[in-house]
Amino acid sequence: MKSGHGEETNAVRGLELLWGLGERPNRGRRPAFTLEQIVRTAVGIADAQGLAAVSMRRIAERLGCTTMSLYRYVPGKAELLDLMTDAVMGEVPPADAAPGDWRTRLELSARADWGLYHRHPWILRLPAGRPALGPHGFAWYESVLRVLTATGLPPAALVHVFDTVDAYVRGAARDALDAAAVERHSGLTDEQWWAARAHFWDAVFVPARYPMVASLRAAGALHHPRDRGFEFGLRLVLDSIGTFVRNQANGRDETPKRYETPCPQCGNPIPRPASTGRPRTYCSDACRQRAYRARRPRPA
Incomplete structure (x- = not known):
């Protein structure tokens, strides 16, 4: 059984590389390239040929060096992929730097992501739930969250809104890029x-x-053209979020009613008790008293 210590060590080293921490390699003769050049070379290969074509050997051939010399800079491919992802995330402008209200800024951010995925399709092949945790990616995340704070939503709902928009853009971009790849490979x-x-x-x-x-x-x-489908879907997502925000501002409870227990006396939902309270049988004292009187035997 593996202990996982090696993976933990590489994860720490990867974070140090992303944030410019730790020591730079200084053994031997000073090479004619930098970590940034390694990352940009890898990005160029991935853009042209996909992630499967990215390897230390291919990068070394492009840079004119030995494969082993690259490991002085990057411990492995997993760390290299994180560096590549964060590097291209630097192309996305901060969402809160754009003019307009929260919806306008969120829409511009979604379009910027759409463009990023089309320039670097390989990003969509990486797991979205395990981000690179780099400075550019965090700056983008922070900027979108700042935009969403203008909605007045509570923290959990704010994050859910972010996830919803991100999932839609990623999914729509993946479908469009897959269709383009099929067309390219089939010639039809x-x-x-x-x-x-x-x-x-x-x-x-x-x-x-x-x-x-x-x-x-x-x-x-x-x-219909796939980009037109993206426009329709984005407008639908943003309209839905706008309705949700307005409902929250008006104090409407959007909790699904199907999970509420109806009162056996009047049929109205029974309020949920506090976490330490006893479950309620009726919605009010009045309904409980009416049910009690209905159960009492009538005098002859």
Whole structure:
């Protein structure tokens, strides 16, 4: 069984590299390149050929050095990927530096992320839940959170809103980039692919069995540019967040009612007790008294 100490050591070293801490390599002759050049070279390879093409050997060939010399700077590929990710995150402008209200700034930030993913598609192949924890990524995160504080939402809801927008942009970008990759590798556009399958609509598809699909196809709604779909989805997400923010400001409780227990006397929801209180059977004392009187036997 592995102890995990090696991974912990590399994680510490990776954080030191990200934040410019620790000692720089000083053994032997001074090389003709820097850590920044190593990272930028790796980014260039990933942009052109994908993450699978990134290796110490390939980077060493580009820089004209030995593979082992690179390990004086970076302990391994995992740390290199963190450095690459944080380096390109520096391209995203701070969300709170833009003019406008919170929605305008959040929309600009989402578009900036969309552009970043299209310039560096390999970012979407890395796990979003385990960020690089670098200075550029944290500066971006901080700036978006500052924008969202203008909504007046409580801390937990504020983070959920951030996660919702981030997940939408990442998902939409991944779908668009996957479609572009399929088109590039197959040599067929979406229009050409569908044209080659016209037989499906002419001889296989039964409109009476799928009337909704048939009506949407007749209206030309089934096929549209993917960037237009991103615009529609982003507007829908931002509209939903705006409604949620207004409801919170107006004091409306958005907790789902399906988990509330109805009062057996009047049917209204029973208020949840404090964590240390006893569960309530009725919504009010009046309902409890009415239920008590209903259970009492009537005099003959």
